Amino acid sequence: MSKGMIELLKNGVDETLYMTLISTIIAYAIGIPLGVLVYVTDRKGICNNRIINFITGVIINVVRSVPFLILLVAILPFTRLVVGTTIGSDATIVPLVVAAAPFVARLVESSLKEVDSGVIEAAKAMGSSKLQIITKVLLPEAKPSLLVGGTIAISTILGYSAMAGFVGGGGLGAIAINYGYYRYQNNVMLITVAFLVLIVQLFQEVGIRVVNKIDKRLR
Amino acid sequence: MIRFENVSKKFVSKDNETIAVNNVNLTIHKGEVFGIIGFSGAGKSTLVRHINLLEHPTSGKIYFDDVNLTQASERELRKYRQRIGMIFQQFNLLSQRTVIDNIMYPLEIAKADKKERGKRADELLALVGLEDKRKAYPSQLSGGQKQRVAIARALATNPDVLLCDEATSALDPITTRSILALLKEINEKLGVTIVVITHEMKVVEQICDRVAVMNAGVIEEIGTVKDVFLNPKSETTKKLILPEDNGLKTDDSRRILRIAFDGQSAFLPVISSLTIECNAMINILGANTENIGGKAYGQMLIELPKDADKERQIKKYLDSQGIYYEEGGKSHEQGYDRTA
Structure with a gap:
């Protein structure tokens, strides 16, 4: 393999990691509050509010229903507005966040649903405010489950980032499509796929180890 | 201390209406151990959740130290809840916090001084006899130990009342006895009024001064434990005995x-x-x-x-x-x- 190709792959890995990590962080910054909002405004939640619950639910479901490749193209004007371009890694982060945030919100919601309702009741009985219940009980108690969700989210976002290669996104996905698919370089295709698999495995392994370490229920 | 005036609670679902608590009048005196006994579904848990307004009555009034809690604002209610401790059948400890951090939780939310928190938590740990489990997590404790932590946590803010919702129902007979002895000790030493919900007559026999027998949302009988025990009037009481x-x-x-x-x-x-x-x-x-x-x-x-x-x-x-x-x-x- 030529020196240029190795350089290319190295850049690809860097770009993929960059897109995936930044998108995951921003998606969580939006997804956690959104997930908490959906959870607490539920009929059985601590801030039961049908209207807010319905609206957030609809937004999440609509965005989640659009296939990622379509969403990617559909929001190109918005992407240009935010980062000033529609190609490259930075431009991929925008649709990645838009697609991942609602997904993360659902993951967060399902993690929160696992928190024992008795513990929430006990917190209420001790005179906790709603904000205290969220920050001191719900999120800390759901932490292990949230981290499991995190490893799922990061793998999904990585997969999405590879798809963005079709429309000018960067990273390993772009290399696989431009060299492996359009130029029939099967060896490049195989190597990029191997890298993608490795990265997913790495994230998952690290995630599970961290969860096992911090979850105090398992001992 | 605690007074219920014509308290009723209805649960309305799509196709039926359940009256969980039906026109209850009740006074619980300061410093007593008061039992509420009845079979499952009698409404006793719902009733006791009215004392700290975890349930809001459909009608009626609840007084705590002559203050009508049903009229209290959310903020006032949180203050009152800090004066009413509660323990549960399933303990409800925070699984991701250590024993000592669990006990400090109520002090944290009451915004107590940081140094005070640790000191108070250590005192309570000594009271329930778990000094050696300070840094343990709930999953490392037995049922009885968990309930002791829950008791310590409930007492952290020096409450006037301790509500016990089937607190010993998940425990074996020997552990039950030691937990009940601890509750009695707390009642006698600290003067905390204790309200106990149970379906077991022996719990009432061991620690209660007075008892109310509940069935289908109604208090059928109320009196000193001796009176009710020796001279049961209602069918429910006889079945419980x-x-x-x-x-x-x-x-x-x-x-x-x-x-x-x-x-x-x-x-x-x-x-x-x-x-x-x-x-x-x-x-x-x-x-x-x-x-x-x-x-x-x-x-x-x-x-x-x-x-x-x-x-x-x-x-x-x-x-x-x-x-x-x-x-x-x-x-x-x-x-x-x-x-x-």
């Missing part, structure tokens, strides 16, 4: 006597003495007795001999020993007065 069968029915051929042990010495061989003294054969049909601190508590059903003379002798003997008995559901006031 003798769960297997209500036993007090007397058919034509068999005469059955219920004997109640109410703190007589557990070391006296009452039944043996009875057979010897009266020279009568006695058939024990059922018994549900316990030895609590060397005293006998519980019930025994015996079949009387057909001979009317022997029967009189037996009753006379029981009277002389100050043991309460009743026959066919009717109480014998004479025997009752002696023990009262």
Whole structure:
């Protein structure tokens, strides 16, 4: 393999990691509050509010229903507005966040649903405010489950980032499509796929180890 | 201290309406241990959740120290809740926090001084006897230890009242006894008013001063434990006292006597003495007795001999020993007065 190709792959890995990590962080910054909002405004939640619950639910479901490749193209004007371009890694982060945030919100919601309702009741009985219940009980108690969700989210976002290669996104996905698919370089295709698999495995392994370490229920 | 005025609670679902609490009037005095007993679904948990307004009544008023809590704002209510501790059947500890951090939680939300928190938590840990489990996580503790942590946590803010919702129902009999002893100690030493919900008569017998019997959302009977225990009026109470069968029915051929042990010495061989003294054969049909601190508590059903003379002798003997008995559901006031 030529020196240029190795350089290319190295850049690809860097770009993929960059897109995936930044998108995951921003998606969580939006997804956690959104997930908490959906959870607490539920009929059985601590801030039961049908209207807010319905609206957030609809937004999440609509965005989640659009296939990622379509969403990617559909929001190109918005992407240009935010980062000033529609190609490259930075431009991929925008649709990645838009697609991942609602997904993360659902993951967060399902993690929160696992928190024992008795513990929430006990917190209420001790005179906790709603904000205290969220920050001191719900999120800390759901932490292990949230981290499991995190490893799922990061793998999904990585997969999405590879798809963005079709429309000018960067990273390993772009290399696989431009060299492996359009130029029939099967060896490049195989190597990029191997890298993608490795990265997913790495994230998952690290995630599970961290969860096992911090979850105090398992001992 | 706590007063319920015509409190009712309805749960309305799509196609039916359940009245969980039906027009309850109740006063719980300062410093007493008050029991609420009833079978599952009687509404006792719902009732007790009204004391700290975890449930809002559909109608009626709830007073805490003469303040109507149903009118209190959310902020005021949180302040009152810090004065009303609560423990649960499933303990409800924060699984991701250590024992000491669990106990400090109520102090954290009450915004107590940081140094104070640690000091207070250590005191409580000593009170419940778990100093060595300071840094343990709930999953590393036994049921009884978890409940001790829950008790310490409930007491952190120096509450006036401690609500116990089936606090011993998930524990084995020996652990139950030690938890109840701890609750009694807290009541006596710290003067905390305790409200206990249970479906077990022995819990009430061991620690309560007064008891309310609840069925289908209604308080059927209320009084001192001794009164209710020795002289049950409602069907529910009778079933709670003798769960297997209500036993007090007397058919034509068999005469059955219920004997109640109410703190007589557990070391006296009452039944043996009875057979010897009266020279009568006695058939024990059922018994549900316990030895609590060397005293006998519980019930025994015996079949009387057909001979009317022997029967009189037996009753006379029981009277002389100050043991309460009743026959066919009717109480014998004479025997009752002696023990009262």
